[in-house]
Amino acid sequence: xxxxxxxxxxxxxxxxxxxxxxxxxxxxxxxxxxxxxxxxxxxxxxxxxxxxxxxxxxxxxxxxxxxxxxxxxxxxxxxxxxxxxxxxxxxxxxxxxxxxxxxxxxxxxxx
Amino acid sequence: xxxxxxxxxxxxxxxxxxxxxxxxxxxxxxxxxxxxxxxxxxxxxxxxxxxxxxxxxxxxxxxxxxxxxxxxxxxxxxxxxxxxxxxxxxxxxxxxxxxxxxxxxxxxxxxxxxxxxxxx
Numbered sequence: 001x002x003x004x005x006x007x008x009x010x011x012x013x014x015x016x017x018x019x020x021x022x023x024x025x026x027x028x029x030x031x032x033x034x035x036x037x038x039x040x041x042x043x044x045x046x047x048x049x050x051x052x053x054x055x056x057x058x059x060x061x062x063x064x065x066x067x068x069x070x071x072x073x074x075x076x077x078x079x080x081x082x083x084x085x086x087x088x089x090x091x092x093x094x095x096x097x098x099x100x101x102x103x104x105x106x107x108x109x110x111x
Numbered sequence: 112x113x114x115x116x117x118x119x120x121x122x123x124x125x126x127x128x129x130x131x132x133x134x135x136x137x138x139x140x141x142x143x144x145x146x147x148x149x150x151x152x153x154x155x156x157x158x159x160x161x162x163x164x165x166x167x168x169x170x171x172x173x174x175x176x177x178x179x180x181x182x183x184x185x186x187x188x189x190x191x192x193x194x195x196x197x198x199x200x201x202x203x204x205x206x207x208x209x210x211x212x213x214x215x216x217x218x219x220x221x222x223x224x225x226x227x228x229x230x231x
Contacts (some may be wrong), residue, residue, distance in 0.1 A: 032217045043115070043202045043222025044154070091217040096142055096166060099204075099220060101154040 002026040002090040009106040018075040020105050022088030025069045030094070033064060033071045036087045038104070044087060048073070075107075083109045113137070115223035117203050123229045129191040132226045136185070136205030143186050144206075144220060145178060146170075149199035157201075160186060193230045200225040 006022040024033065032051055036044040048055060050062040050071070061074040075082055085104040091097060116135045124130050136143045145157040157176070158168040162183035171178070175194070180186040190197055204220040 034217065041224070043204070043225050045222065046219045049217065049219075093217045096159065096161060097217065098144065098156040098159055098167060098170070099146070099154075100156070101146075103153055 002028060002031055004088045004090060004102050006086075006088050006102065006105045008103060009108070011108050011110060012078055013110050014079055015077050018078050018082070018107060018109075020073045020075075020086055020088070020107070021070060022073070023070045024088070024090050027068050027090050028092070030092055031090045032093060033062065033068070034089045034091045034099075035060070035062065035073050036089065036099075036101075038085045038087065040084075044101075047086075049091075078107075078109045080109050080111060083107060115203055115205050115221050117201075117223040117226050119226060120224065121227045121229075123231065124193055125231050126195055127192045128230075129189065130193055130228060132188045132190075132201050132203075132228070134186045134188070134203030134205075134223060136203070137207075137221055140205035140207045140221075141183070142206040142218070142220075143180060144204040145186070145188055146202040146204065147199050148202070149196065152199075154202065157188075190228075193228075195230050198228055198230045200227050 002024045004024045012018045034049040037047045038044045048060050048062045052064050055062045063072045085106050087104040118133045143160040148154045156170040159166045160180045163180050177189045202225045204222045206218045206220045
């Protein structure tokens with residue numbers, strides 16, 4: 001399984017854009033880049049997934065360069081409620097795969 | 112649609128006692144996973160059920176842990192006897208076979224809120 005590396009923590013302010021970059025140098029051809037969000041006292045929650053280029057949904061955008069060795073999660077105009085831990089995972093396409101979590105990035109949004 | 116539920120939300124027991132955690136997956140989800148995070152560590156996989164069958168139990172730490180999923184619905188994780196190092200948060204997740212996060216993505220796992228276990 002591809003190992004991921006991401007910042008331990010990041011601070012931001014309300015209304016700013018937060019970008020979290022994750023490196024996954026050993027990503028395999030059939031791997032998808034997946035991000036989960038975890039609030040205190042809750043389980044992780046899926047937020048976005050991509051394979052290449054750019055993916056956008058109502059929560060975030062995910063940018064993946066051509067070599068796929070890294071990815072950047074972008075949270076537009078964060079609010080206090082976006083304070084959470086964000087996990088970057090590399091997940092094989094096949095169903096029934098366990099998720100391998102790293103340490104995640106603790107994002108603190110300040111007023 | 113109800114999400115993944117776990118019971119109890121918290122459990123405090125003494126070393127040597129037995130504790131049973133329960134997970135109710137989203138209805139219709141064949142895949143059920145158990146994960147845990149012990150203090151200061153990362154979330155780690157424990158095991159995976161497909162319906163009532165254990166697909167992968169490579170993450171189970173030792174034989175004091177027993178997971179079951181009779182009938183392919185809810186699952187229980189029993190720790191007997193509990194040790195101090197078993198303290199942590201136990202998460203359950205479920206997914207639907209063949210469901211993906213995108214048109215060609217990998218499956219999405221839906222997590223419960225976790226059970227916080229403290230062994231004294």
